Amino acid sequence: MPNGSTDPVFQLVKSLTRSEKRHFRLFSGHQGAAEDLKFLRLFDALDGLPAYDEERILRQVPAIRKVQLANLKANLYRQLLGSLRAYHAGQNVDIQLHEQLDYARVLYNKGFYQQALRMLDKTKQQARQLQLPHVALAALDFEKLIEAQYITRSLRGRAEALAAEARAAVQQVAQQHQLSNVALGMYGLYLRVGHARSQADAQGISARFRAALAGVDVSRGGFFERLYYYQAHVWYYTITQDFRACYRYAQKWVDLFEQAPDMQQQQAMLYVKGLHNLLAALYNLLYYSRFVAVLARLEQFAAALSRPTPNLEVLLFQYIYTHKINAVFLEGRFTAGLGLMPALLEKLVLFQPQLDLHRRLVFYYKIASLYFGSGHFHRAIEYLNRIIQYRDVTLREDIQCFARILNLIAHYEAGEDEMLDYQIRSVYRFLGRLNEQQQMQIEIFRFLRTVGQLTPPQLKAAFIDLKNRLLAISANPYERRPFLYLDIISWLESKIEDLPVEQVMQRKFAGLK
Structure with a gap:
């Protein structure tokens, strides 16, 4: 028996707003007397259920026999889609x-x-x-x-005119598809591996990217050609960690919409995604003042929408909360940032059917980092385990790796170091299978293996030594990637100075402003 999380008809019914339900009843009522339409009675039954239950449906609507249910559900599904198509046509x-x-x-x-x-x-x-x-x-x-x-x-020349129009349209569509394919390919690569791990990685990605754009000229291109061109560059520069170039192209993406206000409404999701990527670039550049201004623009746009689609509502939730948390990270206000958690966790449950796994993993990592920064190490471990327990490690390998590293440090901070040596070996094997060991990770492993044997005076010296080693490693641009996910330097400074990590980060933030 299907359950509420998998039955598509039930999911669609439960997703309807009050006005969409009212429209559906009016839309369907013209086909006959409402009481004679079994699919309407099935709709009412599904609408009243907290979870999908076939036996309960059959009891509530005796006129529906079990053998009819599959066909009635298929008919109801078509009717719902037809109603929603008519309802949302104006948008x-x-x-x-x-x-x-x-x-x-x-x-x-x-x-x-x-x-x-x-x-x-x-x-x-x-x-x-x-x-x-x-x-x-x-x-x-x-x-x-x-x-x-x-x-x-x-008339004379009509055939030639139509042929010329068709050739121009075909050329434009072909270039749009070429550019959208490049943008999608770069985005897919980012979802799989995150940032480039080495110079060889970056060179291979660059060669692939340049070849895919060979012969492309967007100087006379239309709106979407330029949009896909900017998108492709945003993802390419994100992967290769050139955040200044990423910022430039993300700004071009947003400017394209700012110069065409009608498109902000017609393609609101793409505009919102542009603002999101601009915010991500600004966050990586630690450009706080501009970050705050763009986040305010995103929230302003969301507030001005009169009737956002469910897709857009999910995106706005995801992006606004992601960057609210990023603002907390920049400011070092981890404890105050916990005030975001009740509404965030409530919305995570509400939007779970629409949130893909990639986005949930990102949220879990950010939530774990927020708890870690505020000193709630057990709560951090809880959310890190949600990432670690996911079996398919081909999605966001970077988050999978750094969740395990942060988990080791959280266990150390929580005083749960009795199994630390076993966990270190387990994580080391995991990273080995992914060919993921980087110098930062190796140094952390070495430190955690010996930390239990050190006296308090030795421990402070070990923290200082580890910090110096990691600062030297971070000078290599391709070894800098781990520091984007885990501000290990601030954590080490907090241990050296015997201060909360958020106090150290607040001090750094004061220097940013």
């Missing part, structure tokens, strides 16, 4: 344009060729204005079909 210009293509097909099938051509021409012009060449190309293909088969309004 989605691509739905409206495809609807016009459907109308042109209806007119064509009825033999009203001139009317169909007028509808297609209108659709084509709107698609061009909205930077949607694939829709314009679909309209052109249909237009050519009608012009080739029937004597309509064809």
Whole structure:
């Protein structure tokens, strides 16, 4: 029996807002008396259930037999999608344009060729204005079909004009796809491995990136061509740890939307993603004043939305809370930052069906880091274990690795060092399987293996020695990657000076402002 987390019809019903439910009842009621429509009765039953339960549905709606349930659910699913399509058409210009293509097909099938051509021409012009060449190309293909088969309004040169329009649209669509493929490829690589681990890694990625963009010229490109071009560069420079260049292209991404205010509404998710990547670049550059200004812009945009889609709501939650936590890290206000936890954890549960595993892993790591910085080491271990216990380590290998390193340090801080040697060996083997050992990690392993044998005076000297070794390692740009995930230097300074780590980071933040 399907459960509430996997049954797609139940998930869709439970996701509906009050106004979407009201629209669905009106949308479906025209098909017959509401009491005679079994799928509506099934809808009411599903809407009232806290979790999917077939037996309970059959008891509540005796008119539905078990053998009918699968077909009724399929019918209900189609009806729900049709209702949602109509309800959200006003917010989605691509739905409206495809609807016009459907109308042109209806007119064509009825033999009203001139009317169909007028509808297609209108659709084509709107698609061009909205930077949607694939829709314009679909309209052109249909237009050519009608012009080739029937004597309509064809004038001298009409065939050549249509062919030229089609060639231009095909070229634009092809370049869009080329650029979006490069952007997606870079993003997929980042999800898998994070930042480049060595100069050889960076050189291989650079060669792949340059080859993928060979021959591309966006100087005359449309909105989406430039957007994908900027996206590809943002991910490329993120992977190769060139955060200044990443900042420049993230700013170009945001500027593209700022210069086209209509696109901020039509493609709100892409605009929000641009702000998110700009914030990530600013965070990596420790550019606090600009970071705060952009975060305020993101929150302002979210507050001004009258009816955000569920997708956009999830993205706004994810990005706003991610960067609120990042602001806490920059400021060193870990204890005060715990005030974010009740609302964050509540929303994590609320949005769990829409949050993919990658995003949950990122949140778990940030939450663990927040608890670690505030001295709540057992809570940090709890969230780190949620990452460590995930079996598929091909997703965000970087977070998988550094969660284990931070977990070792959290166990040491929590005084749970009786199993530390075993855990160190386990993590070392794990990193070995991923070919992930870096100098920082090796030095931490060496330190933790001997720390239990040191006297208090020796311990302080060992902390100082480890800090000096790590500072020397961090001078290598490809050994700097671990420090993006774990501010081990601030932790060591807190041990050396016998201060809370957040006090050390607050002192550093004072120097940033």
